[in-house]
Amino acid sequence: MKDSNTEQCSCCNPCSKDEVKPDPKSPDRRKFLGASVGIINVGLLAAIAGPVLGFIASPLGRKRSSKWVPVAALEDIPEGAAHEISYKLAIKDGYQDITQKYTVFLTRQGDDVICIDPACTHLGCRVKYQDDQKRFFCPCHGGVFDAEGKVVSGPPPHALDRHKTKVEKGQVWIQREV
Numbered sequence: 126m127k128d129s130n131t132e133q134c135s136c137c138n139p140c141s142k143d144e145v146k147p148d149p150k151s152p153d154r155r156k157f158l159g160a161s162v163g164i165i166n167v168g169l170l171a172a173i174a175g176p177v178l179g180f181i182a183s184p185l186g187r188k189r190s191s192k193w194v195p196v197a198a199l200e201d202i203p204e205g206a207a208h209e210i211s212y213k214l215a216i217k218d219g220y221q222d223i224t225q226k227y228t229v230f231l232t233r234q235g236d237d238v239i240c241i242d243p244a245c246t247h248l249g250c251r252v253k254y255q256d257d258q259k260r261f262f263c264p265c266h267g268g269v270f271d272a273e274g275k276v277v278s279g280p281p282p283h284a285l286d287r288h289k290t291k292v293e294k295g296q297v298w299i300q301r302e303v
């Protein structure tokens with residue numbers, strides 16, 4: 126016997142006559158709610174991800190600045206030859222503040238001092254100063270630079286980098302990017 130309270134609707138499920146059938150002219154509530162939840166989720170994701178991504182990317186956007194660093198007393202630098210000295214510098218390494226040790230070569234002529242960076246301009250190996258030949262030599266691929274840091278032979282594409290220097294009250298300062 127057929128139940129008079131049910132009839133077949135378009136979704137193939139028996140429906141009760143008492144149930145409210147969807148009105149095709151009314152707004153689709155499910156779509157509206159789905160879109161609302163989607164918008165809220167996107168907002169929440171942006172609220173969480175924005176600051177996190179900003180924190181992660183912050184070292185990339187940091188501008189480099191230069192800083193004068195005292196490295197040696199002028200009287201401690203012998204004239205003529207490149208003199209290797211070490212100094213410490215506080216830098217930002219990613220998210221950390223660290224103190225790093227660096228080395229440079231200082232060459233003095235009277236009160237004039239030039240400062241040569243030891244990083245080879247080929248692939249960054251540390252050059253050594255060979256006093257007997259008055260040259261810098263790179264042990265990695267045989268790059269040779271003269272006493273002023275100009276390329277003599279080998280693969281380095283250009284001269285060794287220099288840092289600006291100044292002498293104040295007998296103290297030698299170099300300018301570094303930090």
Ligand code: FES
Binds near residue numbers: 265268279280
């Ligand atoms: S890194 Fe110095 S010659 Fe290659």
